[in-house]
Amino acid sequence: MILMKDIVRDGDPVLRQVAKPLTFPLSDHYKQLAEDMMEYLVNSQDPKIAEKHQLRAGVGLAAPQVGEGVQMAALLVPDDKGEIIFKEVYVNPEIVSESVRQACLSEGEGCLSVDKVINGYVPRPDKLTIHYYTVDGEEKTIRLKDYPAIVSSHEIDHLNGHLFYDRINKKEPFALKEDTVVIS
Numbered sequence: 377m378i379l380m381k382d383i384v385r386d387g388d389p390v391l392r393q394v395a396k397p398l399t400f401p402l403s404d405h406y407k408q409l410a411e412d413m414m415e416y417l418v419n420s421q422d423p424k425i426a427e428k429h430q431l432r433a434g435v436g437l438a439a440p441q442v443g444e445g446v447q448m449a450a451l452l453v454p455d456d457k458g459e460i461i462f463k464e465v466y467v468n469p470e471i472v473s474e475s476v477r478q479a480c481l482s483e484g485e486g487c488l489s490v491d492k493v494i495n496g497y498v499p500r501p502d503k504l505t506i507h508y509y510t511v512d513g514e515e516k517t518i519r520l521k522d523y524p525a526i527v528s529s530h531e532i533d534h535l536n537g538h539l540f541y542d543r544i545n546k547k548e549p550f551a552l553k554e555d556t557v558v559i560s
């Protein structure tokens with residue numbers, strides 16, 4: 377199982393590289409990696425397992441965060457009642473279109489690879505169309521909005537060497553365009 381010791385932290389060059397696309401069929405190594413990344417998210421959202429293994433909770437994990445510079449990211453997004461509303465492993469994801477309107481989390485963003493709290497709004501597209509492959513090589517195109525869109529943008533950023541604070545306005549961290557959707 378993936379533990380916090382396996383999570384690469386800001387400063388490691390792998391987090392600033394463009395991840396390499398995967399080819400199909402995926403090797404057993406990358407099929408196992410997909411399972412391990414999703415298992416981390418499940419474990420991190422379970423209070424007992426997270427406590428036992430001192431895991432930081434997450435709703436998204438990208439392969440570069442565990443030192444693998446490949447285009448794979450796991451997402452496990454619950455609603456505020458804890459019901460899972462989005463569960464997927466993206467392989468070679470591409471944002472094919474995004475809304476002009478922006479959205480951000482009202483509390484800012486955290487990242488398993490960034491140990492410090494960095495305050496500020498992280499403006500992202502409110503709606504996204506994402507083209508990707510599943511672990512089995514099935515091609516998909518989906519449209520997302522709100523929290524799942526925010527998390528997808530955060531994880532796909534990782535695959536391009538970007539971290540959430542790159543998007544915070546340096547001069548005015550809480551400045552927003554007036555039609556920005558603030559998600560609580």
Ligand SMILES: CNC(=O)c1cccc(C)c1Nc1nc(N2CCN(c3ccccc3Cl)CC2)nc(N2CSC[C@H]2C(=O)NC)n1
Pocket residue numbers: 420421422433434435436454481483484485486487488493494495526527530
């Ligand atoms: C600086 N202020 C803050 O961080 C911040 C502060 C307050 C609220 C939010 C909402 C903040 N922001 C933020 N909170 C999260 N979690 C909330 C708690 N949750 C969780 C926790 C426990 C069990 C189950 C779960 Cl589900 C896990 C996820 N996650 C992300 N991000 C940014 S997109 C990728 C995603 C990620 O997984 N990061 C590790 N941001």
